[in-house]
Amino acid sequence: MIFAVPLIQMLVLVFAATFDMKKIDMVVVDKDLSETSRELIAKFDAIPFYHLAFAVPDETLGEEMLLSDDADAILVIPANMERSLIRDDKARLQLLVNAIDGNTAQLIYAYSSRIIGHFNRNLVAEWKGIPEFTPPTEIKMAESYWYNTELDYKWYMAPGILAILVTIIGMFMSGMNLVREKEIGTIEQLNVTPVKKYQFIIGKLVPFWVIALFDLAFGLFIAWLVFDLPIVGSLWLLFGMAGVYLVGVLGLGLFISTITDTQQQVMFVSFFFMIVFILMGGIFTPVESMPHWAQTANLVNPISYFMRIMRNIILKGSGFIDLMEEFLSLTALGITFLSLAIWRYRKTT
Amino acid sequence: MANDHLTFDVHKGEIFGFLGANGAGKTTAIRILCGLSSPTSGDVNVAGFDIYRETEKIKKNIGYMSQKFSLYEDLTVSENIQLYAGIYGISAKKRKEKEAELLKKLGMGEARGKLIAGLPLGWKQKLAFSVAIFHDPKIVFLDEPTGGVDPVTRRKFWDLIYEAANNGITVFVTTHYMDEAEYCDRVSIMDAGKIEALDTPAKLKEKYQASNMDEVFLQIAR
Numbered sequence: 001m002i003f004a005v006p007l008i009q010m011l012v013l014v015f016a017a018t019f020d021m022k023k024i025d026m027v028v029v030d031k032d033l034s035e036t037s038r039e040l041i042a043k044f045d046a047i048p049f050y051h052l053a054f055a056v057p058d059e060t061l062g063e064e065m066l067l068s069d070d071a072d073a074i075l076v077i078p079a080n081m082e083r084s085l086i087r088d089d090k091a092r093l094q095l096l097v098n099a100i101d102g103n104t105a106q107l108i109y110a111y112s113s114r115i116i117g118h119f120n121r122n123l124v125a126e127w128k129g130i131p132e133f134t135p136p137t138e139i140k141m142a143e144s145y146w147y148n149t150e151l152d153y154k155w156y157m158a159p160g161i162l163a164i165l166v167t168i169i170g171m172f173m174s175g176m177n178l179v180r181e182k183e184i185g186t187i188e189q190l191n192v193t194p195v196k197k198y199q200f201i202i203g204k205l206v207p208f209w210v211i212a213l214f215d216l217a218f219g220l221f222i223a224w225l226v227f228d229l230p231i232v233g234s235l236w237l238l239f240g241m242a243g244v245y246l247v248g249v250l251g252l253g254l255f256i257s258t259i260t261d262t263q264q265q266v267m268f269v270s271f272f273f274m275i276v277f278i279l280m281g282g283i284f285t286p287v288e289s290m291p292h293w294a295q296t297a298n299l300v301n302p303i304s305y306f307m308r309i310m311r312n313i314i315l316k317g318s319g320f321i322d323l324m325e326e327f328l329s330l331t332a333l334g335i336t337f338l339s340l341a342i343w344r345y346r347k348t349t
Numbered sequence: 350m351a352n353d354h355l356t357f358d359v360h361k362g363e364i365f366g367f368l369g370a371n372g373a374g375k376t377t378a379i380r381i382l383c384g385l386s387s388p389t390s391g392d393v394n395v396a397g398f399d400i401y402r403e404t405e406k407i408k409k410n411i412g413y414m415s416q417k418f419s420l421y422e423d424l425t426v427s428e429n430i431q432l433y434a435g436i437y438g439i440s441a442k443k444r445k446e447k448e449a450e451l452l453k454k455l456g457m458g459e460a461r462g463k464l465i466a467g468l469p470l471g472w473k474q475k476l477a478f479s480v481a482i483f484h485d486p487k488i489v490f491l492d493e494p495t496g497g498v499d500p501v502t503r504r505k506f507w508d509l510i511y512e513a514a515n516n517g518i519t520v521f522v523t524t525h526y527m528d529e530a531e532y533c534d535r536v537s538i539m540d541a542g543k544i545e546a547l548d549t550p551a552k553l554k555e556k557y558q559a560s561n562m563d564e565v566f567l568q569i570a571r
Contacts, residue, residue, distance in 0.1 A: 184422075185419060188385060194405055348384060
């Protein structure tokens with residue numbers, strides 16, 4: 001299990017959680033059937049990830065395909081487009097995008113309108129006799145993406161998935177273990193011994209701390225092997241931070257198990273925290289773009305700090321000084337959760 | 350109320366039987382004495398220490414074997430001994446000596462590296478008792494230690510109890526078996542949270558004009 005879980009999570013989740021756009025299925029409803037409309041369609045057709053399907057010249061079939069999820073978008077070219085373009089100097093196009101997945105829809109819209117815009121400029125240039133690539137006044141932007149130059153989404157997801165992985169392993173295993181002792185009764189035998197509360201809790205923490213760090217190492221290795229994940233920063237720093245982080249996560253897991261009596265209860269409560277922590281922790285959406293209240297709530301969310309630490313060290317090569325704020329916060333959370341667990345652990349009932 | 354005004358003294362080196370029907374309050378009393386539960390009122394001294402203020406000192410000086418089986422099933426015999434010896438701060442050298450001696454005495458030398466889960470119940474119970482007194486406590490509390498085992502194994506288990514008592518360990522034992530009550534130096538019989546009788550088995554039989562402890566118990570707990 002200790003090997004299988006990280007392996008599967010890394011290989012399956014990283015691919016599954018990708019936002020990369022590989023293919024756009026677009027239905028073209030061409031009611032104009034003119035030279036201009038065909039030129040426009042050819043523009044789309046020339047782009048490898050647009051897969052065009054030509055429907056009969058009315059929208060209903062296209063809409064059906066959209067509804068059955070066979071199409072991502074419909075481009076409707078109205079009749080007389082070419083004519084009104086020549087006569088009135090303007091024409092209308094309709095782009096219908098399947099927005100079940102809002103992110104994808106935005107991307108399709110952005111790509112498509114860029115293509116249409118480009119086509120439009122060329123058209124103007126052609127008709128008005130201005131050379132194609134010298135539009136009158138235009139500011140050109142050249143993009144260069146830092147830290148992940150090819151915008152490989154897997155590089156972005158892998159550190160995030162890894163952060164979640166060690167969290168799940170740490171929190172569930174530590175919590176389940178203690179409460180299991182309650183269920184089978186061995187805890188009583190320990191409670192009649194002079195073992196100190198802090199000794200007991202730390203004894204329960206250390207093995208899982210080691211296992212979780214080991215899994216982090218294993219997961220990183222897989223990510224490096226399979227996704228070519230670059231590890232720009234220091235591994236020592238990464239594991240040091242992870243060590244601090246895990247004290248907090250394991251402390252929380254143990255705290256939960258001190259306030260519950262059965263494994264079901266532990267699962268239920270841990271799941272609650274996990275889901276909230278993960279969704280608010282910034283694996284998909286950056287914490288910075290969340291509403292203010294969510295950012296405030298994230299101050300006590302260990303995953304949000306660790307997510308940043310993982311990505312910044314791995315992709316950006318951040319040093320200790322850059323991550324000072326995260327380090328201090330994680331230390332504070334670790335001390336808090338661990339103290340709560342020790343305080344709440346009762347040798348008497 | 351599980352326990353109502355219990356008053357009793359147990360002497361050093363004595364085997365004290367704690368009898369009562371199911372639900373009479375035996376386990377509650379034993380849990381209070383071991384420091385697993387807190388009493389609502391009253392004075393309790395265990396091994397000379399006050400139960401409210403010196404709980405941790407008491408814990409150094411007692412052993413406990415619960416109704417539920419309490420060794421780690423997924424550890425070996427030797428690992429279980431190591432764990433408890435470690436908790437009580439017994440040095441590795443001393444532990445190894447005692448462990449070898451103990452396993453020889455129990456005839457379990459070969460089972461040293463076996464998992465507890467694979468041992469017969471009688472072995473487990475003898476081992477659990479031996480682990481409970483591994484650190485030479487002043488008192489050992491046994492909560493129905495012989496539940497579910499055959500008479501021969503029970504007899505052997507009691508040999509271990511006598512041996513412990515001879516070594517000066519006070520034994521506090523709860524049981525349902527009336528033949529076991531006869532083995533005790535003194536017994537108390539509980540009913541509905543109260544102690545109804547407390548004396549040596551011989552005197553109890555005389556008082557209730559019974560030929561054995563079974564009849565004494567039935568008269569009290571009826």
